[in-house]
Amino acid sequence: xxxxITWSQFLVICVLCTVTMLLCRVAPMLVxxxxxxxxxxAEALALIPPAAFxxxxxxxxxxxxxxxxxLWPAALPLVxxxxxxxVARLTKSLLWCAIAGVAAYALLMxx
Amino acid sequence: xxxxxxxGGPSGRHGLARIGPVRPLIRPARRTFxxxxxxxxxxxxxxxxxxxxxxxxxxxxxALPIILGYVAIGLPCxxxxxxxxxxxxxxxxxxxxxxxxxxxxxxxxMWLAASPLASIVASVSLVNTxxxxxxxxxxxxxxxxxxxxxxLFAATVTDESFGVNMNRFLxxxxxxxxxxxxxxxxxxxxxxxxxxxxxxGNAVSIPLAIASFAMTSIFxxxxxxxxxxxxxxxxxFAAMIAVFLxxxxxxxxxxxxxxxxxxxxxxxxxxRIREAD
Numbered sequence: 001x002x003x004x005i006t007w008s009q010f011l012v013i014c015v016l017c018t019v020t021m022l023l024c025r026v027a028p029m030l031v032x033x034x035x036x037x038x039x040x041x042a043e044a045l046a047l048i049p050p051a052a053f054x055x056x057x058x059x060x061x062x063x064x065x066x067x068x069x070x071l072w073p074a075a076l077p078l079v080x081x082x083x084x085x086x087v088a089r090l091t092k093s094l095l096w097c098a099i100a101g102v103a104a105y106a107l108l109m110x111x
Numbered sequence: 112x113x114x115x116x117x118x119g120g121p122s123g124r125h126g127l128a129r130i131g132p133v134r135p136l137i138r139p140a141r142r143t144f145x146x147x148x149x150x151x152x153x154x155x156x157x158x159x160x161x162x163x164x165x166x167x168x169x170x171x172x173x174a175l176p177i178i179l180g181y182v183a184i185g186l187p188c189x190x191x192x193x194x195x196x197x198x199x200x201x202x203x204x205x206x207x208x209x210x211x212x213x214x215x216x217x218x219x220x221m222w223l224a225a226s227p228l229a230s231i232v233a234s235v236s237l238v239n240t241x242x243x244x245x246x247x248x249x250x251x252x253x254x255x256x257x258x259x260x261x262x263l264f265a266a267t268v269t270d271e272s273f274g275v276n277m278n279r280f281l282x283x284x285x286x287x288x289x290x291x292x293x294x295x296x297x298x299x300x301x302x303x304x305x306x307x308x309x310x311x312g313n314a315v316s317i318p319l320a321i322a323s324f325a326m327t328s329i330f331x332x333x334x335x336x337x338x339x340x341x342x343x344x345x346x347x348f349a350a351m352i353a354v355f356l357x358x359x360x361x362x363x364x365x366x367x368x369x370x371x372x373x374x375x376x377x378x379x380x381x382x383r384i385r386e387a388d
Contacts, residue, residue: 002195002222002223002225003196004195004196005195005196005197005222006196007201009228010197010201012228012232013218013228013231013232013235014201014204014205014208014209016232016236017209017211017214017218017232017235017236017239018208018209020232020235020236020239021209021210021211021214021236021239021242022266024239024240024241024242024243024246025242025245025246025265025266025267025268026246026262026265026266027243027246028243028244028246028247028250029246029247029249029250029253029261029265030262030265031250032247032250032251033250033253033254033261034254035250037251040379043379043382044375044379045247045248045251047342047343047346047374047375047378047379048244048245048247048248048371048375049248049274049277049333049337050334050337050343050344050346050347050350050374050378051346051347051349051350051370051371051372051373051374051375051378052241052244052245052270052350052367052371052374053274053330053333053334053337053347054334054346054347054348054350054351054354054370054371054374055241055350055351055353055354055366055367055368055370055371055374056270056330056334056367057327057330057331057334057351058350058351058352058354058355058370059354059358059366059367059370060323060326060327060330061327062351062354062355062358063358064355064358064359077324077327080324080328081327081328081331084327084328084331084332085331085335087332088331088332088335088336089335092332092336093176093332094176094177094274094275094329094332094333095175095176095179097176097328097329097331097332098176098179098180098325098328098329098332099179100328101324101325101327101328101331102183102321102322102324102325102328105320105321105324106321109321
């Protein structure tokens with residue numbers, strides 16, 4: 001069993017992670033705020049959302065060797081994801097997508 | 112917080128305790144809780160003064176899907192953090208100042224794997240570098256806003272709230288105040304559910320795989336409701352492939368940032384190639 005975390009260890013982790021997090025969250029905004037961007041920079045920024053969301057989805061759904069433990073455990077989230085894609089195209093609602101995704105995932109686990 | 116506690120000290124009922132050796136009327140843990148609550152409430156009022164009733168009624172429906180998702184994953188997150196010995200105060204502090212779902216899951220996991228402090232901090236920070244991309248994207252919405260308002264907005268952006276606010280800003284009629292409220296409502300729900308998770312501990316068990324799929328579903332929805340253009344599709348596919356390759360190569364921590372950057376690069380390349388034709 002690992003030792004429980006002490007207050008000083010907690011503070012080290014919490015303070016340092018918060019500092020790097022705040023820098024990442026705030027610095028680029030401060031640098032770019034109120035500046036006229038070149039068309040190329042604007043184009044690159046416009047591509048961030050599709051690229052970032054695709055990366056987040058892939059990070060959640062894809063793992064090397066995911067099919068090693070059999071087809072179904074790895075295919076289950078993919079099938080649930082397909083359900084969410086359909087719901088997203090039909091409703092364009094985050095709320096319905098979240099509900100449908102969790103429901104589909106839970107139901108598929110019963111199969 | 113300590114200031115508020117000291118100021119609330121020698122008045123009213125507390126004065127009675129000085130007369131004789133009576134047992135403290137309020138137990139220390141209770142008092143910390145009351146103080147934290149009071150400090151939190153006064154800070155919340157200070158922040159809320161920034162917003163009008165219209166801001167609140169507009170922001171809440173936008174924030175609702177995030178709130179539900181955060182409750183679903185905040186509870187298991189609090190439980191996990193409690194399992195490495197964090198108390199609810201620590202979990203609360205972490206949720207307010209650090210405020211990162213991925214990070215707050217990684218810390219206890221790495222702690223349980225006996226990772227050294229330096230490697231925990233480095234890995235968690237690496238995973239969170241993707242926030243730079245959102246920060247760069249929100250700059251144009253902050254153009255007309257006061258500096259400290261844009262700071263509060265930027266400091267509370269997450270994957271999910273960035274996506275929700277982006278859609279609203281694109282629809283038009285959305286303000287930095289509304290967007291900040293979406294962030295703060297999400298953060299409040301995250302903090303409270305993490306604290307509740309830490310307090311109930313292992314008394315309840317939540318299937319994490321199912322709960323976290325709420326977040327995956329939100330990302331999928333944000334992805335497939337993007338405008339379907341050549342460069343967007345290329346960027347999305349390239350990002351997914353890059354994430355997979357990063358994980359394959361053992362750079363899982365940087366996968367999201369590297370994937371997103373390569374996706375952006377591929378999207379630009381696609382535009383250039385089409386222009387050249």
